Amino acid sequence: MAIDKFVTLESTYVPLPIENVDTDQIIPARFLKATTKEGFGDNLFADWRYNKDGSPKPDFVLNNPKYSGEVLVAGKNFGSGSSREHAAWAVHGYGFKVVVSSFFADIFKNNSLNNGILPVVVSESFLAELFAADENNKVIVNLKDQTITNTALGKSESFEINGYKKNCLLNGYDDIDYLINSKEEIEAYEQNRG
Amino acid sequence: MAGKTLFDKIWDMHEVKTIEDGPSVLYIDRHLVHEVTSPQAFAGLKARGIKVFRPQNTFATPDHNIPTINQHLPIADEISRFQVDTLTKNCEDNAVTLFGLGHPKNGVVHVIGPENGITQPGMTIVCGDSHTSTHGAFGSIAFGIGTSEVEMVLSTQCIMQPRPKTMKINIDGKLTDGVTAKDLVLYVISKLTTGGGTGYFVEFAGSAIHSLSMEGRMTVCNMSIEMGARGGLIAPDEKTIEYVKGREYAPKGEEWDKAVAKWRKLVSDEDAQFDKVYNFDAADIEPMITYGTNPGMGVGITQNIPTLDEVEKSSQKTYLKSLEYMGYAPGEVMLGKKVDWIFVGSCTNGRIEDLRAFAHAVKGKKKAEGLTAWIVPGSHQVEDQAIAEGLKDILEEAGFELRQPGCSACLAMNDDKVPAGKYSVATSNRNFEGRQGPGSRTLLASPLTAAACAVTGVITDPRTL
Numbered sequence: 001m002a003i004d005k006f007v008t009l010e011s012t013y014v015p016l017p018i019e020n021v022d023t024d025q026i027i028p029a030r031f032l033k034a035t036t037k038e039g040f041g042d043n044l045f046a047d048w049r050y051n052k053d054g055s056p057k058p059d060f061v062l063n064n065p066k067y068s069g070e071v072l073v074a075g076k077n078f079g080s081g082s083s084r085e086h087a088a089w090a091v092h093g094y095g096f097k098v099v100v101s102s103f104f105a106d107i108f109k110n111n112s113l114n115n116g117i118l119p120v121v122v123s124e125s126f127l128a129e130l131f132a133a134d135e136n137n138k139v140i141v142n143l144k145d146q147t148i149t150n151t152a153l154g155k156s157e158s159f160e161i162n163g164y165k166k167n168c169l170l171n172g173y174d175d176i177d178y179l180i181n182s183k184e185e186i187e188a189y190e191q192n193r194g
Numbered sequence: 195m196a197g198k199t200l201f202d203k204i205w206d207m208h209e210v211k212t213i214e215d216g217p218s219v220l221y222i223d224r225h226l227v228h229e230v231t232s233p234q235a236f237a238g239l240k241a242r243g244i245k246v247f248r249p250q251n252t253f254a255t256p257d258h259n260i261p262t263i264n265q266h267l268p269i270a271d272e273i274s275r276f277q278v279d280t281l282t283k284n285c286e287d288n289a290v291t292l293f294g295l296g297h298p299k300n301g302v303v304h305v306i307g308p309e310n311g312i313t314q315p316g317m318t319i320v321c322g323d324s325h326t327s328t329h330g331a332f333g334s335i336a337f338g339i340g341t342s343e344v345e346m347v348l349s350t351q352c353i354m355q356p357r358p359k360t361m362k363i364n365i366d367g368k369l370t371d372g373v374t375a376k377d378l379v380l381y382v383i384s385k386l387t388t389g390g391g392t393g394y395f396v397e398f399a400g401s402a403i404h405s406l407s408m409e410g411r412m413t414v415c416n417m418s419i420e421m422g423a424r425g426g427l428i429a430p431d432e433k434t435i436e437y438v439k440g441r442e443y444a445p446k447g448e449e450w451d452k453a454v455a456k457w458r459k460l461v462s463d464e465d466a467q468f469d470k471v472y473n474f475d476a477a478d479i480e481p482m483i484t485y486g487t488n489p490g491m492g493v494g495i496t497q498n499i500p501t502l503d504e505v506e507k508s509s510q511k512t513y514l515k516s517l518e519y520m521g522y523a524p525g526e527v528m529l530g531k532k533v534d535w536i537f538v539g540s541c542t543n544g545r546i547e548d549l550r551a552f553a554h555a556v557k558g559k560k561k562a563e564g565l566t567a568w569i570v571p572g573s574h575q576v577e578d579q580a581i582a583e584g585l586k587d588i589l590e591e592a593g594f595e596l597r598q599p600g601c602s603a604c605l606a607m608n609d610d611k612v613p614a615g616k617y618s619v620a621t622s623n624r625n626f627e628g629r630q631g632p633g634s635r636t637l638l639a640s641p642l643t644a645a646a647c648a649v650t651g652v653i654t655d656p657r658t659l
Contacts, residue, residue, distance in 0.1 A: 164216025
């Protein structure tokens with residue numbers, strides 16, 4: 001079952017200059033009762049985004065009409081805490097294809113890659129410059145060259161991704177297909193272990 | 195050539211293959227499954243037209259959604275009930291062992307694994323829950339995974355993972371009176387921060403670690419995820435072997451002797467190189483309490499909340515947001531602050547030793563007026579033992595009630611929610627915004643500290659009780 005292919009993206013971005021955003025904030029636990037992957041985008045950042053009566057909180061960035069785009073730019077240590085993949089489904093369901101931060105929690109990073117979301121790690125200074133720019137600023141993310149560009153400053157940085165995961169994203173492959181195709185090797189391992 | 199770390203030894207034994215410039219294909223010995231992170235994975239299997247590859251390595255239990263009272267009745271919340279029923283159906287269709295609601299082995303997945311001998315040294319163990327790191331207390335590689343990865347394990351008994359770096363955290367010396375495993379791990383997280391372990395798998399070592407009971411070791415490994423680590427592990431010793439012996443799924447007879455011989459070799463070589471090493475002295479640790487909205491925001495209970503100058507400039511905005519949520523100001527004293535709620539339970543501190551510590555500390559005293567307390571055992575076996583040991587009676591005499599097992603107010607997926615604005619001293623693992631219910635304010639602490647707060651109604655040093 002394929003994931004979305006990712007090659008390049010040029011987009012405005014939504015800035016969230018908060019550190020240690022945990023997956024409980026990305027999608028609170030009460031929304032984890034579903035048995036499908038659909039509909040999580042509506043509840044992305046639910047407690048920061050909506051008042052108790054369901055009306056949008058005007059001071060939260062997702063409710064600010066000035067900001068839009070397929071890229072979320074977040075503070076250091078994004079996605080810490082719970083392993084809930086629902087967080088990645090919420091980010092994806094909302095329409096983000098890239099999350100930029102200076103540091104990601106491990107499980108969230110894996111979950112993102114498994115859902116066709118590209119986590120891009122940038123330096124602290126590059127991140128600060130993205131936060132400082134105005135709402136019309138764009139980033140260009142090129143997965144093939146592994147670069148991200150801040151268009152306002154014309155500044156680029158390269159980012160890391162392991163070769164296997166890069167290929168998966170470029171081609172829309174998924175790990176499960178790979179493993180299922182490796183079954184003979186897995187059975188051989190089972191036979192040979194002590 | 196330098197020796198190998200314990201982590202590397204276990205990892206190497208489980209590597210089916212490595213992909214060039216990519217992850218390893220790692221074989222999984224035990225896959226633990228619960229109702230929240232598995233339905234979409236089972237649905238994926240169904241869509242592919244396949245069944246669980248190794249059902250004998252797979253154990254399931256509902257824990258996140260289940261109520262902690264009236265467990266003999268159907269779950270009142272329709273959506274929760276449907277999720278639990280979906281797990282039952284998926285297990286039936288795939289011949290997976292299920293400890294369903296009401297089953298004598300039902301309980302929090304990370305409590306029932308060890309207590310039934312499903313968790314053993316040298317294994318690879320995964321579950322769609324970050325606190326799978328708990329099982330590392332037995333000297334196994336145990337870590338939390340996402341639902342796509344749950345689907346990988348269900349379909350092939352393998353996972354694709356990049357090999358993490360290794361970290362050693364040595365804690366030598368003796369813990370002082372009133373200081374527990376929970377304080378030890380909250381102290382380490384406060385020093386390393388919530389991102390300090392990211393990218394690493396941690397081995398906890400040193401005399402203070404090996405002097406802990408198995409329950410205490412589980413508490414420490416449980417919270418290794420809270421410093422961002424992939425997981426934590428502790429080399430098995432005689433205490434570990436003694437704990438596993440005789441449990442239902444533990445090896446028996448000749449198999450047991452063979453297993454023990456292998457387990458005794460599960461240590462890091464003396465010349466093993468770790469990518470990072472930290473050393474701490476157990477004597478420096480006092481009872482800990484958190485004041486903010488992540489587990490790294492903790493202090494010794496007699497200390498003040500850090501002032502703004504003590505926080506790195508780039509983090510000050512986030513720091514102030516966190517304190518505003520908690521209703522605290524920088525530099526304030528923690529002792530004496532109001533407490534509305536107490537939660538004892540969860541995969542961090544819902545084991546028998548935790549209930550004993552709490553019960554014995556409140557014995558002969560009374561619950562503070564106006565305070566709500568939820569004392570929730572981690573499993574039916576813990577519940578039964580608490581009753582058999584008379585802990586339930588002690589609790590009731592002091593004005594507390596022993597509830598039925600489950601994850602409960604740790605993440606508030608069931609009815610156990612702390613109301614907005616209320617202060618809860620919890621023995622669980624996370625104090626994130628809204629973790630125990632929208633708007634709730636959580637302070638993490640040990641069962642002993644929770645007991646001291648429960649009888650005074652304010653933040654109280656357990657050493658003064």
